[in-house]
Amino acid sequence: MDVSALLTSAGINISVTSLLLSVYSILRKQPSNLSVYFGKRLASVGNRLDDSFSLERFASSSSWIVKAWETSEDEILAIGGMDAVIIIRIIVFSIRIFSIAAIICILLVLPVNYYGNDIIHMEISSESLEVFTIANVEEGSKWFWVHCLALHVISWSACVLLYFEYKSITRTRLAHITGSPPDPSHFTVLVRAVPWSSEHSYSDSVKQFFMNYYSSSYLSHQIVYRASTVRKLMNDAENMCQLVKNFSTEEKSKLSLLPCLCGKPNSFEVLSDESDSVRENIGFDISDLASEKEYAVAFVYFKTRYAAIVAAEVLHSENPMLWVTELAPEPNDVLWSNLCIPYRQLWFRKIAILLAAIAFMIVFLAPVAFVQGLTRLHQLSHAFPFLKGMFKQKYIKQLVTGYLPSVILILFQYAVPPTMMLFSTVEGSVSHSGRKRSACIKVLSFTIWNVFFVNVLSGSIMGQLNAISSVKIILNQLAAAVPIQASFFMTYVLTSGWASLAVEMVQPLGLVYNTMKKCVCRIKEDQPNGFLSFPYHTEVSKLLMFGFLGFICSVMAPLILPLLLIYFVLAYLVYKNQIINVYTTDYESGGKFWPIAHNSTIVSLVLTQIIALGVFGIKRSTVAFGFTIPLIFGTLLFNEYCRQRFFPTFTKMSAQVLTEMDRQDEQGGRMEEIYQQLRSAYCQFRLISQDLCKSGRMDHQGDQNSIRIHRIATCISDIWVIHPFYVDLY
C-alpha cells in the first residue's frame, strides 16, 4: 500500500465521519428522536416528574462537544457510575501514553526509518508506506539504538502511568463505595448448592444452617424459585385476567363511592410477599409444590457488612461443592435466569465454553483469510486472472487495498460480541456486569487474535498452522510481518476507529427502531428504547484493541500514532456524550474493568518488546537486542507487583473499610432503615414491581386486586421476554 492509498482511505473515512456527525447534530434536535439520543436524561426525568424538562437545552448543534469536554470526572461518576469513569480513564491513559509515544517516535524514530537505505525513495505520493517503518532501516545499522531508546521511554512511561492510574482508580473506587448510600449487596450473600434434604425444604435448610452457625448476624433469607412454578402462575394469571375484567368493573363502581377505604399504602407491598397476599385473596396455593418450586439457591441477608463478607469468604462445608457462598451482585445486576444452573455444572460449563470459543476463533479464520487476500492484490489477481484488468484502474486498486478489507472485517466482526455474550451467558455468570466483563475479555482476546495475529501471520493461514507450532518461527514471522502489515492497521484505525465512533453517535439501530415504532406502530409516547445500558464489552475491548495496535506499531511504524491520537480524542468526546445523554446505569461492576485494561496493556507492552526483540534479532543489532531483554523482565515484574498491591482490592472488600461503614450506620441509627430496604431489595420479579410501583403511584384510587393480578401477569410475561435464552434452553 502506498501513501496515496492511505490518503484515499483517510479521505473516505474523514468524509464519512464528518457526514455522520453532522447528521447526528441535526437528528438530535428533532423532538421525535429524543428517546434515541437522550435516553439517559429521559429515564432520570421519568423517575422525577417534578423536574421541569425543557427541550431547548439540547437545541444547539455543536454544544455537545463543549458539554462533553467540560463534564468533569466527578460528574461522570455521579451520572454513569464507576464503570463510566473507567472507560474515560482508559481513554485518558491512552491519550497520555500515545502523546508521549508520538512525540518520541515522530521526532526520533521516523527520520531514522525514512532515511534508512533498504528501499529506494520515490515521489512522496506513490511512496510505499514501508518507507516509514523499521523495515526500511538496513541490517546491522548503528541507528537501532534510537528504536531501543524509544521502546524504553514508552515502556517506562506506560508503567509509571499505569501505576498512578491503578492507584488513583483504587482510591476513587473505595471513595465511591464508602460515599454511596448503603448498598443492599454489601449485606447479602448469594448461597448456592444448598444440600437437598428429604425432611426440609431448601428454604428451611438455609434458615437452619445460618441460624445455627451465624445466629448473631443472620437477618433473613430469600430463596430463588423454579421457573415451572412461574409457568404455572402464568397460566393461572391468564385465567384470572379474564375473570378479573368483569370483577374490576363491578369493584370500580363501588370504589367511586368509597374512595377512602381502598388504595391504602399496603397495596404497594413488595412483590416478594406477593404469593402470600395473592393466595389469601384469590385462594391460589402454590405451597403444594414445595419440593418442586425452589432452587438450591438463596440470598441470605446479614445484619452487618462485615458479617456478610465473612460468610461470603469462608469455606462452609467439608464438601467444597456444598454451601458455596459469594457476595451477592447488586439487586439490579442479578442475572436471575443463570441462578437456576446447578453449581456442580459450572466448572464443566466453563471448560466447554472455553473450547467453544476456541472453535469459534478457528471457524472465523475463513473471512479473515479472504480479507487479507484483498490487501495483497498480486496474489488475488494471480488466483483470479479476470480481476487483473479491474485492478489496473488506480482508484479501484486504492479502494480495494485501502478501504474494503477493513470494512469487510468490521462487518464480520459485528457477529462477534453477541456470540461472546451468548457464550458468557451459557458459562453461568450470576450478574449482568460479570457477564459483560467475561464477554469483554472474550471479545478482546478474539479481536487481538483475529485482527492482529491472523492478519500478521497469514501469508496463507491454513497452510501455516503447522509452522505456528514453533515459538521461534512465530517470533521471526511476527517480527518480519508487523512492519509490513502496519499499513493495514492504519486503515483499520481509520475505518474501525473513526467511523465506528461516528456510527456510535448516530445510533442507527435505535433510530430505525424508533422510526418503526412511531411510523408503523403509531406509538407516540417518548419512552426510551428499553433503557439501553452501556455496551462495555464491545467498547472497552475496542479501546484496548486500539491501544494494543498503538503499542505494537509505535516503534515499528510510528505513522499510526497521530491517527490513533485523533481516534482517542474523538472517543473521549463521544463516550462522554453517550454516558451523559444516552445510556442508563442500571447496574455496575464497580470499576472491575480496570484490571482487564491493565492486563491488556501489559500484554501489549510485553508483546511489543518481544516483537522488537525479534526485529533487532533479524536486523542484527546486538546492542538493541541486549537492552530489550531486561525491559521484558522489568515489565513482567512491574505487573506482578501491581497484581500483589492493587488487584486484591478489586476482588475482595477490605474488612477495615466495611467495619467502619457498619459503625457509622449504627451510630447514625440507619440500620433499621437499611434492614427494611434489604428485605425487599432482591425480588425475583423485580423489573415489574418497579414498573408497577410507578403505575401504582399514578393510579392511587385503582383497584387493589386488579393491580396485583396485573402485576403478576406483567412480571411473568416480562420474565419470558427478558430471558428468551433461558426459555430456549429448558
Next chain:
Amino acid sequence: MDVSALLTSAGINISVTSLLLSVYSILRKQPSNLSVYFGKRLASVGNRLDDSFSLERFASSSSWIVKAWETSEDEILAIGGMDAVIIIRIIVFSIRIFSIAAIICILLVLPVNYYGNDIIHMEISSESLEVFTIANVEEGSKWFWVHCLALHVISWSACVLLYFEYKSITRTRLAHITGSPPDPSHFTVLVRAVPWSSEHSYSDSVKQFFMNYYSSSYLSHQIVYRASTVRKLMNDAENMCQLVKNFSTEEKSKLSLLPCLCGKPNSFEVLSDESDSVRENIGFDISDLASEKEYAVAFVYFKTRYAAIVAAEVLHSENPMLWVTELAPEPNDVLWSNLCIPYRQLWFRKIAILLAAIAFMIVFLAPVAFVQGLTRLHQLSHAFPFLKGMFKQKYIKQLVTGYLPSVILILFQYAVPPTMMLFSTVEGSVSHSGRKRSACIKVLSFTIWNVFFVNVLSGSIMGQLNAISSVKIILNQLAAAVPIQASFFMTYVLTSGWASLAVEMVQPLGLVYNTMKKCVCRIKEDQPNGFLSFPYHTEVSKLLMFGFLGFICSVMAPLILPLLLIYFVLAYLVYKNQIINVYTTDYESGGKFWPIAHNSTIVSLVLTQIIALGVFGIKRSTVAFGFTIPLIFGTLLFNEYCRQRFFPTFTKMSAQVLTEMDRQDEQGGRMEEIYQQLRSAYCQFRLISQDLCKSGRMDHQGDQNSIRIHRIATCISDIWVIHPFYVDLY
C-alpha cells in the same frame, strides 16, 4: 542394551540390596546403634521416663518385616501423623495401579510387542531389550488396539483409584483434625506486614488493630523479635555466665540448707515471659531498644477457631500488602528465621527462586549429558578412540552401559535435595512443613526434567535446544525415544530404587556420625541424633518419580512393571519400619502432600497418553490415535473435578467443622485450659525451652537463676546453630 546387561545390573543390585539389608539386621541388634535405628522410640521414651525400655524387643533380626507388615494405618497415623499416612497411601496406590498395569500389559501387550516384526529375534540372553517394547511392532499393524485398550484400562483404573484415595484421605484428614487434642495453631493467626507507626511500637499497633476490629474474639498476641536484640542478649548472657559461675556455687551451699524454699514450679515459666523475669532479676532492660527490637510480624491468638479462620481469610486493609494474615503453622512447625523476611520481598523472592531453579536445571545438564553418553557406547568410543579396546570386553561393556550411568546420576543427584531445600528456605516459607512441600515439588520437577526429559531427548542435548522450541518435534522425539530409552529406566529403578531403599534402611550417615560420637568424642549417652524428621521432600518425590516412570513405560515397555512392583513392596516395608522406628514427628503438614501426589499422577497419566498418541501417530495407527484423544480430555476433566471437589479442603478449614469443635470445647469447659496453653505455645526460643524443661525437671533442686541464664545462653547459641543461613544472609 541387551537382556544380559539388564540381568547384570539386576544381579548387582539384588546382591547390594540383600547385603545392605543383612548388614542392617545385624547392626540394629547392636545396643550402640540404638540411637541410629530406634531414634523415634528413644525419643518417645526420653519423654516418658517411667516407661520400662527393654532392648530385647528389638533383637530378632527378621522380625522388622513382620512388624512393618502388621502395623495398621491407624497405628501409623498415631505414630507418624498424617504425612506418614500419606506416604504409605502413595505406596499402596502405586502397588494397586501397577499390579493392574502389570497384569494387563504382561498378558496382552508384551506378547504383541515380542512377536512384532520390526527387529530380528536373537538368542534370548543377547536379545535387545527393544524387542519387548512397542518399537518392535511394525508400522500400520492392526495390533495397536491392544496398546490402546491397555492405556484405557490403566487410565480409567488410575482415575477411579485416585478418586477414592482422595475421598478417603480427605475423610481421614478431617477425622484426624477433629479427633486430635486442641491444636494451638487453630486459634492463632500469623499477621505479617504490620504497618510501621512513629507513635506506637508494632506490638501496640497489633493490639490496637485487633482490639478495635475483633474486640469480641481477640485474646492476645505475641510479637516476633529482631535478631539484633538476641545478639545483644547473647553478649550479655556470656558475661553473665561468667558472673553466675561463682554466684551459683554460693547459692548452692544455701540451697542444700533450704531446699524447700527454692525450685518452685514457677521456675519453669515459659520463655516468652523470660525477658520480664530476667529484667527483674538481673536488671537487664531491653525496652530501650523498643523500636529496634520488634519485627512487623506477630502471632495473634483468638478465643475460638472460627474467629481465627475468619481473621486469617478476610482482607484486612485497603492496601493488600498490609495486615496480611494467614493461619499460623503449628508451634513446632514455625520457621522462625523466615519470619524476619519483610512481606514486600516475598513475591520478588518467589520469582527470583523460580529463575534460580531454572538456571540450576540448565547447569545440571552437563553431568546428565555425560551419563547419557555412557549408555551409547559407540558414540563414546567414537569420541575417545582409546576406550574402544576396553569396551570390547563383554563384562566391562555390560557394567558401563547397565550400571554405571545410573550410579553416576544418583551421586550427582545427592546434591539436588539440599539445593532445593536452600531455594525453598530463601523463598520465604514460614513453616518447616511448607518448606518441605515446596522443596518436594522442586525436587520432583527437577528429577522428572533431568532424569526423564533430558535423558530421553538428548542425542546431543545442547545441539537440540533449538529444536525443543517446536512442540510437534518434541512430541515426535519423545514418542520415538521413550521405547528406546526404557532400558535405562529399568536400570534406574534397580539402582536408584532398590539399592537406595536398602541404603535408607542402613542410614550410613547416621551410623558414621554415631560411631564418630562414640569413638572419637567418647559420648556414651544414647541420645538420638538430633531427632531426625522424615525427609518427605526427597522420599515423596522419589516415589512419585518412580510412579511417573511406571506410567510412561507401562504400555511402551511393560518389562519395567515387575521391577517397579518389587520396588514399591520393598518401599512399603522400609518406610513403615522407618516411620515406626527411626524418624520423629515434630511437625506435620496434615496430609498436604497428597495434592502433590495427585497432581503428579495426573501429569504422568496425561504425558503417557500424549506420548502414546505420538507413537500411534508415528506407527500410523489411526484407530488407536483416535481413541486416545478423548482419553486425554477425560483425564484433564477428572483432574479439574477433583480440584473443585477435594482440593479446597486441603488449603482451607471448613467453618462448620471448626464451629462444632469450638462448641464441644466450650460445652466441655476446656476453653480456659486451651487459652492457658495458647499463651505459651508460640515461643520464639522454643527449641531450647524444651531442652531446658527436661533438664529442669531432672534438676528440681537446681538454682532458679542459673537455670534461667543457662536457658537464655543455650537458646541463643542454638538459634545461631539452627539458622546458619540466616546469619550468613544478614
